[in-house]
Amino acid sequence: METLQHFALLLVGGALVNNILLTRFIGLCPFFGVSNSLDTSLGMAGAVVFVMTLATTATWVFWNVLLVPLGVGDFLYIPAFILVIAALVQFVEMYLRKASPSLYRSLGIFLPLITTNCAVLATATESVRPGFFKMGVEYGFTFGEALIYTVGVSLGFGIALLTFAALRERLEVAPVPDVMRGTPMAFITAGLLSFGYVGLAGLFGL
Amino acid sequence: MREWIAVFKRGISIDNPLTVLMIGLCATLAVSTKLEGALFMGLAVIFVLGMSSIIVSSIRSLVPEQVRIPVFIVIIASFVTVVDLTMKAFLPDIYTFLGVWIPLIVVNCMILGRAEAFSYHQPVRLAIADGLGMGLGFSIVIVVLAAIRELFGSGEIVFLGARLIALPEWYRPPGVLLLFPGAFLVFGFISALAKWYNTRTSGRVVQTDAHCTIEEGVR
Numbered sequence: 001m002e003t004l005q006h007f008a009l010l011l012v013g014g015a016l017v018n019n020i021l022l023t024r025f026i027g028l029c030p031f032f033g034v035s036n037s038l039d040t041s042l043g044m045a046g047a048v049v050f051v052m053t054l055a056t057t058a059t060w061v062f063w064n065v066l067l068v069p070l071g072v073g074d075f076l077y078i079p080a081f082i083l084v085i086a087a088l089v090q091f092v093e094m095y096l097r098k099a100s101p102s103l104y105r106s107l108g109i110f111l112p113l114i115t116t117n118c119a120v121l122a123t124a125t126e127s128v129r130p131g132f133f134k135m136g137v138e139y140g141f142t143f144g145e146a147l148i149y150t151v152g153v154s155l156g157f158g159i160a161l162l163t164f165a166a167l168r169e170r171l172e173v174a175p176v177p178d179v180m181r182g183t184p185m186a187f188i189t190a191g192l193l194s195f196g197y198v199g200l201a202g203l204f205g206l
Numbered sequence: 207m208r209e210w211i212a213v214f215k216r217g218i219s220i221d222n223p224l225t226v227l228m229i230g231l232c233a234t235l236a237v238s239t240k241l242e243g244a245l246f247m248g249l250a251v252i253f254v255l256g257m258s259s260i261i262v263s264s265i266r267s268l269v270p271e272q273v274r275i276p277v278f279i280v281i282i283a284s285f286v287t288v289v290d291l292t293m294k295a296f297l298p299d300i301y302t303f304l305g306v307w308i309p310l311i312v313v314n315c316m317i318l319g320r321a322e323a324f325s326y327h328q329p330v331r332l333a334i335a336d337g338l339g340m341g342l343g344f345s346i347v348i349v350v351l352a353a354i355r356e357l358f359g360s361g362e363i364v365f366l367g368a369r370l371i372a373l374p375e376w377y378r379p380p381g382v383l384l385l386f387p388g389a390f391l392v393f394g395f396i397s398a399l400a401k402w403y404n405t406r407t408s409g410r411v412v413q414t415d416a417h418c419t420i421e422e423g424v425r
């Protein structure tokens with residue numbers, strides 16, 4: 001029961017209380033880039049959940065099996081993690097193209113974008129390498145905790161992205177002052193949306 | 207020389223990475239709660255962008271088209287590691303404040319995007335101009351944003367432990383400016399201002415459309 005509660009808190013904490021997009025600003029490029037239409041956002045959200053989970057798994061193994069025993073973690077983690085993620089995305093793309101063309105068609109175009117998405121690197125770094133975590137929980141995650149946390153974060157990414165895309169579709173037809181049209185107004189909207197998430201801060205002491 | 211200056215100035219004004227190209231936003235919004243943090247973030251970005259522009263541009267004829275992205279990433283990651291370890295050693299307070307944002311400079315679309323779009327095709331001397339101009343354009347916007355947020359959000363600007371400016375006692379700072387929504391709101395107005403200014407001075411309607419240049423590059 002104790003562990004179940006702990007995992008549930010990690011999930012909610014990652015997804016809502018510390019929402020990666022709206023309360024921590026990680027991964028804003030796709031947030032403003034693909035949120036023009038609801039369909040693309042859905043594809044992107046799916047791809048992020050998928051890649052982020054895999055990336056944390058891979059970097060966790062890489063960190064604990066290779067970097068820590070060799071004693072090079074502190075100064076090689078940046079190039080190592082980004083290369084692991086880039087290679088992983090490449091493999092996933094090749095595998096999907098062969099194994100499941102229909103899934104590839106819906107997720108494929110987002111995969112290269114995700115390599116340079118800071119959300120993936122940030123979550124992998126935070127949940128794998130001790131020293132960055134700010135959520136009030138002791139870091140030094142076990143494998144299970146890292147995985148649950150990552151799933152939570154990626155779900156939070158998806159929720160925020162879809163909400164924002166839906167808002168932006170309505171904004172297209174709204175009467176907006178000329179100078180604010182386009183991105184400036186998108187920022188103001190994101191600001192208002194982020195107010196909602198600020199209200200969740202401190203929930204469950206996270 | 208005139209070409210050099212023209213390229214340099216473009217990064218600050220009409221091709222400003224933040225207000226016009228809308229790349230590298232994440233770090234900007236996140237670290238702009240404190241002026242000192244923003245300033246050092248700007249310096250780190252200028253260093254990484256300038257150095258990686260030089261290297262990418264000088265080896266551009268050796269790097270085949272197909273493997274250019276991994277090569278760029280490794281070059282950028284090496285310079286980011288230099289910044290990471292230097293800051294950890296000499297500026298531990300700032301390092302703690304910036305936290306995960308230092309390693310995230312690697313995936314800052316701005317740096318990879320400039321390597322891809324500019325340095326890979328241009329001679330070294332112009333690549334330096336572009337790197338410095340873009341880095342400076344980034345730093346100016348992030349410092350202005352941080353100054354507004356810190357001054358009006360907390361009522362004073364503290365720089366490396368010294369109090370630079372303080373607003374009078376009767377000013378009750380709205381804390382929301384320091385919270386997450388404040389960053390979005392203030393930046394929304396800054397980008398509207400930049401759009402208005404650029405449209406007026408350059409006489410053309412500057413298209414501000416959020417995108418990441420790398421998305422075409424990787425494919």
